[in-house]
Amino acid sequence: MEVLLATMIGTLYAAGIYLMLKRSLVKLIIGVILLGNGANLLIFLLGRIAKGSPPVIPDNSKIFLEAYTDPLPQALILTAIVISFGLQAFAIVLVKRVFQVVKTDDIDEMNTTDAQV
C-alpha cells in the first residue's frame, strides 16, 4: 500500500506544479490546493501508516496498552489543513477581487503595476 500512496503523492505534486505553471489564476489556486494535499499525505505516510489503531488512549486506561499510530504527524497535518484553508479562502476571494479590477484571469496580463487607462 505504501508504494501506491507514494505514487499518489507524486501524482498530486506533479498535478499541483503542472497547474501552477498555467496562466490561469484559478488553476494556480487549485494547483496550490493539490500540492498542499500531496504534502499532507507525504507527512502522513512518513509518520508510518497502520490500520485500526488511532492515537486515542482506551477508556479504561491511563496509558497506551497496544500499538498506536504516531500522533505527531497527525497534529501537524491538522494544523496544516486548517491554515491552508485560511490561505485558500483568502486567495479565492482575492482572485474574485482582482478580476473585478483588471477583468482578466490571465497571470501574464497582470505582471505590471501600471494602471491601464
Place this chain on the structure above:
Amino acid sequence: MLTAILLGFIFSLFLVFAGKFIKGRLAVLSALVPLSLFIYFLSFIPQISSGEVIRQNYEWVPSFGLNLNFTLDGLSLLFSLLITGIGFLVFAYTASYLKGHDYLDRFYGYLGMFMGAMLGLVLSDNLLSMFIFWELTSISSFFLIGFNNTSEDSRKSAILALAITGSGGFLLLAGALLLGSVAGTYSITEMIGQSDMIIQSDSYIWILILFFGAAFTKSAQFPFHFWLPGAMKAPTPVSTYLHSATMVKAGIYLLLRFTPVLGGEDVWNTTLITVGGITMFYAAVHTLFRTDLKGVLAYSTISILGLLVFLIGLGTQYALTAAAVYIVVHALYKATLFLITGIIDHETGSRDVTSLAGLRKVMMPVAIAGFLAALSSAGMPPFVGFIGKDLVYESTLDMGSWSLFLTVLAIATNILILYAGFVAGIKPFTGKLPEKFSKVHLPNFLMWVPPLILAVLGIIIGIFPGIINDSLIAPVVDSVGREGGEVKLKLWHGFNLVLGLSAVTLAVGALLYFFFKPSAKKEKDISKLDFIAPKSLILDFGDGFKTFSAKWTYILQNGFLRNYVTTIVLVLVGMVGYSFFIGGNGFVLNSDSFSEITFYEVVIMIVMFVAVAFVVASKSRLGAVVGMGIVGYAICLLFVIYSAPDLAMTQFSIDTLTVILFVLVLSGLPKYLDIVDYKARIRDGIVASSLGIVIFLISLAVLNEPVDKEVSEFYADNAYVLAKGKNVVNVILVDFRGADTFMEIAVLTIAALGVFSLLKLRLDKSENPKK
C-alpha cells in the same frame, strides 16, 4: 591604552554635539587631542627601547575569541608616534587650511575617527579586532576622500577607493578566520610561537594569498594602486595624513606584523620582492608624466610603498632596518611635500607644475621646507633620507645572485623618486616668479610651521641618527625580525660601493631633473596607454560584472510566475536528484514492512487518480473544482482507514467549505482560461512529472529509514498523565502546543477579516473600468 584609542572616537562623537564651537577660532584647539596622545606614546619609549612589550587585555566577546588585546611593542610604537605626531601637525594645519569651511566640524570628526581606528589597528594584538579597525580606517578614508561631496569626481574616487580597500578588507577577514582556525587562537603574539606549524599547514598558501590581497589593496600595490591617485581628490590634509603617512602604510604594517608568523619562506619573499619591485618602478616612471603636484606625489608615494614591500620581501636584517627607517623618512619628507603643495594650492589656486615658479620670493619659509624635504627625498647627505637609501642599497647588494638586478632596480627607482621630490619641493620655488603670482603671500603660521618642523626634523635625525636608533628603529627590528642582530644607524660609512651608488643616484637624478621637464603633452601621450592600465581593466571588469548581473537578474527575476516555479522545481529536482542518485548510497526498495493492499484502497486510489486527471484536464472551472473536491474526500477516506479520525473530520469539513466557497465566489468570473499550447504543455508536463517522480522516490527511500519516535512517545505517555486527555492529537493541539494553536486561530481570524473586507469593499472610481 584603550582610552588612548577611544579618544579619537570620543572626540568625533563630541563634535556631533559640539561641532559649531570648533568651527571658529577654537578649531586649532582640536590639535591638542593628537598632541596629548603623541606625548602619551612618547612616554613609552624608555620601556620599549629596553625590550619591554606592554600588553593590556579587555574581554569583549570572549566566546568568539574576540578580545580587545592591545600590545605596544617597537613596531606599534613607531606607527603610533607617526599617527599621533603627523596627526597633530595635520590637525593644526587643517585649522587654517579649511578655515571657515561649512563642514569643518565634520572634517575633524572623520579625522578623529580615522586616528582612533588607525591607533586601534596598530595596537591590536587580536586579529579580529584588528580587522574591525582596519575596516574603520577604510570607511573614514571613504568619507574623507568624498569630503567635497558636491563634486562628482570626489564621489567617484571615494567609491573606487572604498571598493578596492573594502574588498581587501574582505580578504583580511577571510585570511584572519583561516589563520585563526589553523593556529587555534586569534592572538598575534601566540601565533608567533606557532609559526612553524602554520607554515607547514596546508592552508598556508591560502592564508598568504588572502593576507597579500589585503595588504596590496590597502597599500596600493600594483595592480591595485590606482585608487591612490584618485584619493588625492581629498583635501590636502587628508592626502598628507591618510594617503601618504599612515593609512596606506597599514598594509605595510600588516606585512611587518606577520613577518614573524608567516615570513621567511621562499614564496613570501619572492612574491613581495616581485610585487614591490614592479610597483616601485612602475609608479616611479609614472611620476615623470604627471603635471599635477599631487599626482606626482601620489605616484611617488606608491613607489615608496612598493619599495617598503620590496624591502620586507628581502627580509634580511638590513632590509627590515631599511624598511623601518624608510617609514620614518618617508613620513617626514612626504608629509612636508604634501603640506607645502596644500599651501601652494591654497594661496595660488594652482597645482600645475608647469606654471608654478619662483614662489620662494613670496613664501620663503615654505620654500625652505620644500627644499629640505626634496633633498631628504633625494637621499642627500646629511639628511635622514641618505641613511635610508644607503640601507636599501646594502640590502639589495646582499642578495647573492640577484643582487645586480635588484640593485639596479633600486637605483633606477631612487633616481625617479629624487626627480619627483625635486619637482614637488624645488621646482615651484625656483626660477622667475610669474606676474599672476606676485600678490601671493605667506599663509597663516599654522600652515607653514608644520611642514617646516617636519623638514627640519629630517635633517636633525640625519645628522644625529642616534636619536631614533635605539628608541625607535631597533625595537621595530626586534619585534619583526626572525633573526637577531645589532642595528646601528650611521650617516657615514666611509668610502665604499654603497656611497658610490648614492653618488650615481644623485648625479643622474639631478641631471634628469634639469633636462626632463614635465609637460601637459607628455601627460597626454602617456594617457594613450590608459586602456591597458590596471585601472581601466578593473573598471571594465566592474562594468562587465554589472551588465552580467543585470542580465542574470533578468533571467531569474523576469516577472513571470511560471518561470519562478519552473526554476525552483528544476533546482530542487536537480539537487535532490543528484544527491539521491549520484551522491547517495543507491536506492534499495525493501517492501517487507509495507502493509498489504486491499480492494477498498485500490478503489479509492483509482478514484483519486481519475479525479486528479479530471482536475488537470477539465475545460470547465466547475469540473475542476468538483474534481478537487473528490480528491479531498478520497484523502478523507484514507485518513479514516489509517487511524486518523481527527484528520478525517477536519479534512471533510474544510474540503466541503473550500468547494462551496469556490462555487459561490467564482460564479461571476470570466470564461475559464484554457490556452492550448502543446509545446508549453509538454514542457510543463516534464517539469511537473520530474518533481512528482523525485518526491515518489524520496518518500519510498525515507520509509526505509528508521523513525525516531521520542517526541511522539513523550506526548503519548503524558497525554493523560499530565493533560488529562485521551485523544493524543487533540491534547497536543490544545494543550502541549496550545500557544501555537492560539496563533493559528489568530491567523485564521486575520484571513477571515481579509476575506470579509475584500468582499465588502466597493471599487473606487479609478479601479472600475466601466466608468
